[in-house]
Amino acid sequence: MLSARAAAASHAASLWKRGGGDVGSGNGCTSCMEVRRRAASVTVRAAPPKRVEAVAMESAAETAQSDKEVAEAGGAVEEEYGEDKPMEEELPVTPWAFSVASGYTLLRDPHHNKGLAFTEKERDAHYLRGLLPPAVVSQELQVKKIMHDLRQYNVPLQRYVAMMDLQERNERLFYKLLIDNVEELLPVVYTPTVGEACQKYGSIFRRPQGLYVSLRDKGKVLDVLRNWPERNIQVIVVTDGERILGLGDLGCQGMGIPVGKLSLYTALGGVRPSACLPITIDVGTNNEKLLNDEFYIGIRQRRATGEEYHELMEEFMDAVKHIYGEKVLIQFEDFANHNAFDLLAKYSKSHLVFNDDIQGTASVVLAGLLSSLKVVGGTLAEHTYLFLGAGEAGTGIAELIALEISKQTNAPIEECRKKIWLVDSKGLIVNSRENSLQPFKKPWAHDHEPLTTLLDAVESIKPTVLIGTSGVGRTFTKEVVQAMASFNERPIIFSLSNPTSHSECTAEEAYNWTQGRAVFASGSPFDPVEYNGKVHVPGQSNNAYIFPGFGLGVVISGATRVHEDMLLAASETLAEQATQENFDKGSIFPPFTDIRKISAKIAASVAAKAYELGLATRLPRPRDLEKYAESCMYTPIYRSYR
Numbered sequence: 001m002l003s004a005r006a007a008a009a010s011h012a013a014s015l016w017k018r019g020g021g022d023v024g025s026g027n028g029c030t031s032c033m034e035v036r037r038r039a040a041s042v043t044v045r046a047a048p049p050k051r052v053e054a055v056a057m058e059s060a061a062e063t064a065q066s067d068k069e070v071a072e073a074g075g076a077v078e079e080e081y082g083e084d085k086p087m088e089e090e091l092p093v094t095p096w097a098f099s100v101a102s103g104y105t106l107l108r109d110p111h112h113n114k115g116l117a118f119t120e121k122e123r124d125a126h127y128l129r130g131l132l133p134p135a136v137v138s139q140e141l142q143v144k145k146i147m148h149d150l151r152q153y154n155v156p157l158q159r160y161v162a163m164m165d166l167q168e169r170n171e172r173l174f175y176k177l178l179i180d181n182v183e184e185l186l187p188v189v190y191t192p193t194v195g196e197a198c199q200k201y202g203s204i205f206r207r208p209q210g211l212y213v214s215l216r217d218k219g220k221v222l223d224v225l226r227n228w229p230e231r232n233i234q235v236i237v238v239t240d241g242e243r244i245l246g247l248g249d250l251g252c253q254g255m256g257i258p259v260g261k262l263s264l265y266t267a268l269g270g271v272r273p274s275a276c277l278p279i280t281i282d283v284g285t286n287n288e289k290l291l292n293d294e295f296y297i298g299i300r301q302r303r304a305t306g307e308e309y310h311e312l313m314e315e316f317m318d319a320v321k322h323i324y325g326e327k328v329l330i331q332f333e334d335f336a337n338h339n340a341f342d343l344l345a346k347y348s349k350s351h352l353v354f355n356d357d358i359q360g361t362a363s364v365v366l367a368g369l370l371s372s373l374k375v376v377g378g379t380l381a382e383h384t385y386l387f388l389g390a391g392e393a394g395t396g397i398a399e400l401i402a403l404e405i406s407k408q409t410n411a412p413i414e415e416c417r418k419k420i421w422l423v424d425s426k427g428l429i430v431n432s433r434e435n436s437l438q439p440f441k442k443p444w445a446h447d448h449e450p451l452t453t454l455l456d457a458v459e460s461i462k463p464t465v466l467i468g469t470s471g472v473g474r475t476f477t478k479e480v481v482q483a484m485a486s487f488n489e490r491p492i493i494f495s496l497s498n499p500t501s502h503s504e505c506t507a508e509e510a511y512n513w514t515q516g517r518a519v520f521a522s523g524s525p526f527d528p529v530e531y532n533g534k535v536h537v538p539g540q541s542n543n544a545y546i547f548p549g550f551g552l553g554v555v556i557s558g559a560t561r562v563h564e565d566m567l568l569a570a571s572e573t574l575a576e577q578a579t580q581e582n583f584d585k586g587s588i589f590p591p592f593t594d595i596r597k598i599s600a601k602i603a604a605s606v607a608a609k610a611y612e613l614g615l616a617t618r619l620p621r622p623r624d625l626e627k628y629a630e631s632c633m634y635t636p637i638y639r640s641y642r
């Protein structure tokens, strides 16, 4: 039995899986419609199913519908699959054929299973009578029941496992649950719980939820991709597991991250689940604990580096483009600094790539700052920024702030960077350290005497904004936060490291140590805090606000490259969504409950920018991009089966 995505429908697999020699055209793309027609005819000729008509009809109807959605959504893969191309007639193929789920198999198919929500009529038509207890319930009641069950668990990881089980059992119910209870369930399927899930992934792994590409697959990566049962992929999230949240190297067990991120692509951004593909690249791990763990699921060796690493990545990136085409968005996630910047720089020239930790985080934090200005006053250029942590998030955010200041003031970016200071593990980044700095830190080496501690840097630079991206918890000490409060009426303090245990300070500390004056946001969620009779609701400055809508915008416009102006557009749109009501409660972000609407707006502004820059390929441009984005979004309501 396969996973939610993988299992389903062997018919899905049959749509495109074949033996050697496929995708010879180099397009690597298919017309689903065409393939399905062909596959369907194979079924009829090969083995006519006896009692499947109704499901087949439903399937076909759904397929046609989703084809329409896909086609309308742009980014659809429309070229001929090419199996029957004359030049390929000699090549062997695998005779994949349709099989349509009904009866017991239907209940085991997460794409189509509705559990007790199957109606009497459907139970008759689809050979389910007797396989289910007599009660027929609504999807709403199913949601209520599962929420009730989830709330019985005291251990977050139990909730995570229960959610994953649901995803593998009944996909639509999983997404309905997540969408309807997003604030409560985000911390379960995402940070902080997903971090713990990755640490223990060896024990909780049940079924494949994505693809594993390991060093052993060198030379065969294309074959690995071909084993995935869905063909029409629009978004890939890929990690090599080296820097999972702030938890470090979790090797192959990092798979929880792409799985979690993609479930948010669907729940928050409306990208169809079948268009999402989680991938983990396994080049080994330097985590001794995992290497010695008998339950570790990855290859048991130290990380490959240098040429060996880059060769595998290159084969992977080539294979993705080859098989899914130019318009698949590849989101790099939780790579270590030393690879993340290089991979982004290298592949942004040839592929549609986006690094969430560098660019997504930057975009959400810039949005948070733009909103904060409405609370504390001043322009971006009038503030002074100090970061603890000069990795992907730190330098990514710093660069996007500088870019926005440069746009607003027409000053050269080099000048704008001077408003922004970074502290790394060796202290303030200053000119005298320049020769020993990694390339991505060099733009931030300014004129200043060397300082080794954060507190010294705070006292000397006197920032108005303090941002933690260090991955190290409890580094915004009482002294540091109090210093911020001593020279700022409203200090802006963002503790962005994930998961919660790695946050630079807690929400409670930030409010207590500043007498409730801090404008605070964190990467992982914190509960509201009462200080002096006022309840403060801390905002969650997490890239989950951005990447789902950003990805949707890229997909619906058929963009072929990510441009930094698209990130700025996303930031500005998100910032506009925070209201006075949110500010009054202490949050600089709108609540996640509104996220699908927000994602549609972000998608529209990202798509608009892609059209403006000439990067969009879905032509003609839809007139109302926001309505269009909304119309493309997947909804998990059950379909009726004929």
Ligand SMILES: O=C([O-])CC(=O)C(=O)O
Pocket (backbone or CB within 6 Å): 190, 191, 244, 245, 246, 334, 356, 357, 497, 498, 523, 542, 543
């Ligand atoms: O996953 C999250 O919550 C945010 C993120 O990208 C990270 O911390 O690496």
Ligand SMILES: [Mg+2]
Pocket (backbone or CB within 6 Å): 245, 333, 334, 356, 357
């Ligand atoms: Mg990340």
